[in-house]
Amino acid sequence: MSFMSCNRLYPVGVTFVLLSVVFTSSLGSSSLAPKRPESPWRDAGLTERQAAAHLLDRLSFGATPGEVDEVLSVGIERWVEDQLRGQIPDPRLARRLRSLDALDLSAIELAKTFLDPGDLLRQADAQGIVDRETLLGLTESGEKGEPVSAPERRRTIRRLKAWAESQGYRTTKEMLQQLGAQKLLRGVYAENQLQEVLTDFWYNHFHVSTSNPRSRGFVLSYERDAIRPHILGSFRDLLGATARHPAMLLYLDNAKSIAAEGMPKTFDRTERAGRRRGFAGSRRQGSSESRRNGGRRRARLSGLNENYARELMELHTLGVDGGYLQKDVVEVARAFSGWTVLSPGRTRDRAEGLYRRTSAGNRRGFVLDELFFFRADAHDAGEKVVLGRKLPANRGIEDGEDVLDLLATNPATARHLSRKLAVRFVADDPPGALVDRLAEVFIQSDGDLERVFRSLLKSPDFWSSEARRQKIKSPFELTVSALRALGAEVADPRGSLEWVMRMGQHLYAYPAPTGFPDSAEHWVNTGALLSRMNFGLQLAGGYVPGVWFDLESLNGKKEPESISDALETYLSLLLPERDITNTVRQLEATVADPDLARKVAAAMPDSRQSDAALGEFDRQARLFAGSSMNESTNPFSEFEQGSFRAPSPVAQVVGLILGSPEFQRR
C-alpha cells in the first residue's frame, strides 16, 4: 500500500466493454475475406501490438490503460474504420460534458448570453439599471469624480449583478472556461479520438485567437460549427464555413472591409436614396466596437481591409510560396468586401425583420445567414482578376464564393495542406514523396479530406521506423496523454489546463493567425522542458488540482516487489510497446540508491526547502484547490493545513516516467 495515494482512489475499471460488444459482430468479416487485405504496418515489419500502439500515438491522444489490447480485440483495420467514421456512441463523454451548458447554445444564443463586462455594463446603462459613467467613475480614485460612498457602489454592483442574472446574461470568460474544459475532457475521454485530434489540427490550421477581444465570443461556435463537422469532409466546405463564420470575419478584420470609395457597389444606396434605406444593420456596423476603440464617435468604415485576403491565401490555402502576388491580395479583398457579421441587437432585429419580409428575388443581393451578413451595399461590384482568373463585374456574394472555389482546387493548396497533414501525422520534416502523393489524392478527389487521410494511413511513411516516436507532444497532447495513461478521473479540468499553459500552450490563444507551429523546436525550450518535468512529477504526486487516479489499480492492484520492479512495471504500462531498456537502465541507479536522496538534498540550497521558494503557481494552485472543490472531495486539504507529504516512491517513479524524454514523444 505504500505507493497508493491514500485519498486519490478512483475506480478505473470502467473499460471498453461497449466497444467490444459493438464490434464483435463485424470482426469476422475481414478475416473471411478471400485475400489478405493490404497491410502497410505488416509491410513495415511491425507487430500487431506495435501497430496498435503507433495508431494510438497518432490517431488518438495516447493509449489508456489496456487500450492496445482493446484495439487488437476490435482489429486494427476495424478500429481505424470506426475512428474515421467517428460514430462510436459515447454516453460517458456526454455525461461529462453535460454541465457545460454553453456547448448546446447556438452561435446567436451564445452571442446574446455571454457578454464582455463592458458590453454588459453598456446594456445595463441603456436599460437604465445603472449609470455607467458613475459606476466606472467609482472604480477609480480620481479626485474629480463625484464622491460616492463605498456602500453605494456595492449596492450598484449588486443591482447590476442581479439584473444580469435576471436577464440571463453571463460573462464571455465563463464561456471560454467551458470551451477549455470541453477540449480537455473530450481529449481525455472521447471514444472517437480521431475526431478530437483532427478538430485540434484543423482549428489550428484555421486559427482564431481568443486573445482578440472581437472574435473571442464566437470561438466556441467556430470550433463546433465551422470546424468539427468538416474535418473529414470536403475541404471546400470547411473553407467556406470558416470564411463565413463571425469568429474569422472579426479576427481577420474582413467584417469591416468595404468597397473602396468610388467603386461601384452591388447595391448602390446613394442612387436609390429617398426610396428606402435597404438593410438597416449595415449603417451602424461595429458601433459598439467603435465606442470601445475610438471613443465617442461612430467608427467610420474606411475601405478595403486586406488581412483576411492575405491570410486566406498565405495560411489557409496556397501557402506562403503559393504563387500569388500583392495584386491578388487586393483583388481577393475586393471579392470579399461586404462579407461581415450582424451581431445580436436592435440593429440586427430591424435588419432581420426587413430581410425576412423581403422576397428572395427582391433582396438586392443581401444575404443573411445566421450571424453572417453579406452587405450588397458594401461590396465592390467592379471586375476582378484573381490568380489570372477573371471575375465579371456586377455580381455580389458569388465573387467570394468563386475565389474560395479557385483556391480550394489550386494545386498549391493541395500541396500546402498535404504537407501540414504529413507534419502532424508523420514527422516534422516529412518525405517529399509522401507530400506529393497526398497532394495528388487531394486534387483527384476534389479535396476529399477523408480520402487524403486514408492514403496517409496507407503510406509506408506513416509506419516507418523514421516516423515512429518522432513527434514531440504539444503541451496539450502531453497533458491529455498523461491523464489517459493514468486512467485519471478529471473532476475539474482547470488544474490540468493551467499546466498546459504553463508548459507553453495557451489553448485557443496563440497570438498569431498562423496557429501553433507544429515542430519539436517550438515546444522544446529551456523553460518549457523544465515545466514538462515538473508536470510529470506533480501529476504523479497528486499535486494537480482536480485530478485523481490510483496507481495500484493500474497495476491490477498488485504492489511492485521493489522499486526497480515498479520502474519496469510502470514503464510498460505507461509506454506500451516502447523500447524501455535504456530508460530502465538510466533510472535504476537513481531510484534504487537509498543514499542518493540524502546526498543530493544536502547539496541543495536551503531556499528550495522553504515555503517562500514555492512557485507562484503552486501558491495559486493551493488557493485554487481550496476554492474550486468542496471539503469532502478536496484531495488537497493537506495543503491547506500546510503539512506536506513527500510522494510515495511509486508516485515518484511514475513522475519520472511522465517527465522522461520517452514520454514526450509520440
Added chain:
Amino acid sequence: MTLDRRLFLKAGGAALFSAGLGPSFLQRAALAMTEPEPFFRRKALVTIFQRGAMDGLMAVPSLDDDRLRRLRPRLAQSAAKGAGEAAVLDLDGRFGLHPSLGPLLPYWQEGRLGIVHAMGSPDPTRSHFDAQDYMETGTPGRKSTSSGWLNRVSGLLGHEATPFRSLALTPALPRSLYGDEPAIAVTNLADFQVQLPGASGATAVAGQGFESLYEQTSQSLLRDTATETFEAVEILGRVNLNAYRPAHGARYPKSQLGRSLRQIAMLIKAGVGLEIAFAESRGWDTHVNQGTVTGTFANRASDLAKSIQAFWTDLGSHRDDVLVMTMTEFGRTVRENGSGGTDHGHGSCLFVLGQEVDGGKVHGHFPGLAEGDLFEGRDLPVTTDFRSIFAGVASNHLGIRNDKNLFPGWKGKPLSLFS
C-alpha cells in the same frame, strides 16, 4: 551583489563539476570569470511594455502651447510656480515631465535619459490588440508575421544559445519574443527548478533522475535543451534568489514591474548571458478619471519611474551594458472625454535610458496640437515610426546593422538616439 566571481568559483565550480555536467556553458562561464574580460558581460536591452496605451501628452506635455489646457480642462496640469510642489517638471522650457515621473528627472539632467515624442505606428488602428501586435512583431498592418522583433534581435545577434539569453518576466511568452530563438517566460525565477511543493528531498532525486534520462536520450533536441535547462537551474540555485539584496540602497516598488526589474537586475549581475529582457507595466488604458498629479495615471507613472529608478540604482557599474526602453501601443486623444479620461489616440512617447544615450533631449518631431496638425482631427500624429527607434537602439546598443531583416518590408532609417 550576491554572485560575484569569487563566490561563484568557491561555491559553484566544485559542486558543478562533481554533478557531472558535460563541458558546457556553465563551465565555460566559470572559466570565463577568471579572465579579466568576463565572457558573459554582454550588452543587454531591457524593454518595458506599457500595456493599455500611455497618454504621452500627460507623461511629457508640451508647455509652450495652451491648446492642451483648453482641450483638457480637467486633466491639464501646470508648470507654473504657484502650482505647488506637484507641478509639472520643466524639462527644457518646451516640454514638461509628469511629477510622478520625477524619479527619472536626474537621469534627464545627467543626459542619460532620452525621450522620443510623437512616436508610434504608421497603422491607424486604435485597437489595443492590433496595435500591440504590430508593435511587437514590428510589422504594422501585417498580422501573420510569426516572429517578434525582439526574437529577431536575438537571432541577428547570433550569440551562442544560453538559457537566459532572452527572458520575459510574464506568465506567457509575449509576442515580441515569439520565434525561432529560444526565450523563457517566467514570472518568478523561484519557479525555475525541479519542484514538488514541500518535498525537496524527493525533488532532488527527481532532478538527478531527469538529468540522467535526458543526458542519454537519443533525441538530440531534448538532450541539448535539457543540458541547458539543468545548467540554468544550477545557476539559479547558486544565485540564491531569496537572499538577493539590491545594491546601492535601491528600493523596488512591490509591484509586478518592480519585481520583474529586480529579477532582471539579479540576472544581469549574475552574468548568465542575458541579452533581451521583457517586462510589463499594465493599466495605462485611462478612459475614466485619469487624474492629474494624483489618480490612475499618476499611480502608474509613479510605479514605472520608481521601478526604473531602483533598477538603475541597483545595476551599479552594470549600467554600462544596459539600455532600458519603454514602449506603448499608441497614445490617447488630445481632448479629454466626459469621464475625466482620454480615449484611444495615435502618437505617444517613449523613454530610453542608458549611459550612451543622447539624453536630456526630446527627440523626434513634435508637430504641435493645432487643430489642423492633429491626426484625424483628434490625435497627436505619429511623426516617428517606432521601427526607426527600435532599429536605432538595436544598432547603437547591440550593434545590429541589418534592419532589413529586423523589420521586413520597412524602408525607413534608424533614428540615432546615441551621442
